[in-house]
Amino acid sequence: MPTIKSIEDLKRIREEAQKIREMRDQTDKVQIVVGMGTVGIAAGARETLKAILGFIEKNHLADVILRQTGNMGLEGQDPVVQVFLPNQEKVTYGKVTPAVALKIMEEHIVKGNVVLENKIEA
Amino acid sequence: MRELSLHILDIAENSISAGATQIEITVIEDLLQDELWITVQDNGRGMDAEMVKRVIDPFVTSRTTRKVGLGIPLLKDAAEACNGFFTIDSEIGKGTTIRTKFQHSHIDRMPLGDLAETFLTLLIGTPEVHWIFTYKVNDQAFLVDDQEIKEVLNGISLTDSRVIEYLNHLFREGIAETKESAVKQGALYANH
DSSP, rough: OOOSSHHHHHHHHHHHHHHHHHTTTTTTEEEEEEOOOOHHHHTTTHHHHHHHHHHHHHHHHSSEEEEEEOOOOTTOOOEEEEEEEETSOOEEEEEOHHHHHHHHIIIIIIOOOOOGGGGGGO | OOOHHHHHHHHHHHHHHTTTTTTEEEEEEETTEEEEEEEEEOSSSOOOOOHHHHHOOOOOOOOOOOOOOOOHHHHHHHTTTTTOOOEEETTTEEEEEEEEEETTTOOOOOOOHHHHHHHHHHHHHHSSSSEEEEEEEEEEEEEHHHHHHHHHHHEEEEHHHHHHHHHHHHHHHHHHHHHHHHHHTTTOOOOO
């Protein structure tokens, strides 16, 4: 496996990313938030976040912002993930295993269809 | 929680909630002394003595002004069950330092688990914090101070797919190589 961790590699990545960024509208950002309170972590939130990162990396998604936050106060629903699409109401998902996370990425983030089975009111 | 790296994530989450702008996480596997150390140091708003007590044993007092999870008492119990200890040093306005030690070879010690994923989650998930990660095995050290990375990126998102790939390699290879070279240097772990 070729190593790609020198600071020179990172500079090259920046140059490429800057070129692409200049061509794109900055307001079209998708934001995904994963709840990382104690209960969320114990329920597997780190693996959920890992699955989302893996999807972004593999599918070369651009303009997705992934964040973590503390306890979201939705007892019994962890891991919890919230999706904010531009000009749309936020959607909150409960019991987001890595497999569910991949489904949300594929269906909601890429195609724009809410995954109703895991949608919860928040 | 069955991995120490998940506990580290949980403690760092407390630091973020406390408004820290700089968080330093140090994990040391000292195979010669048979010790495993974890330190999380933040510059958040800190706690008074009463609150520290409450965080360590949430059932001691009835005051519930701030919600704190059970992660800390669980980690303390785990350390003490492995001939180790757990301390909190905190000062209002200055920050909090949590230190815990385990007997490395203790049969009940949780595995360290996926430390690379914990570091990656924290760095990407909370980019506004200045993160300093250190992983040390005996005298071999791997250190990531994220300032250099963020300066080079100059505003490019940490969730850019190529940046994720870069950071994944950086943490995974850095941690694996650190452990390997410590073992190669002949510091074999006799008790394991």
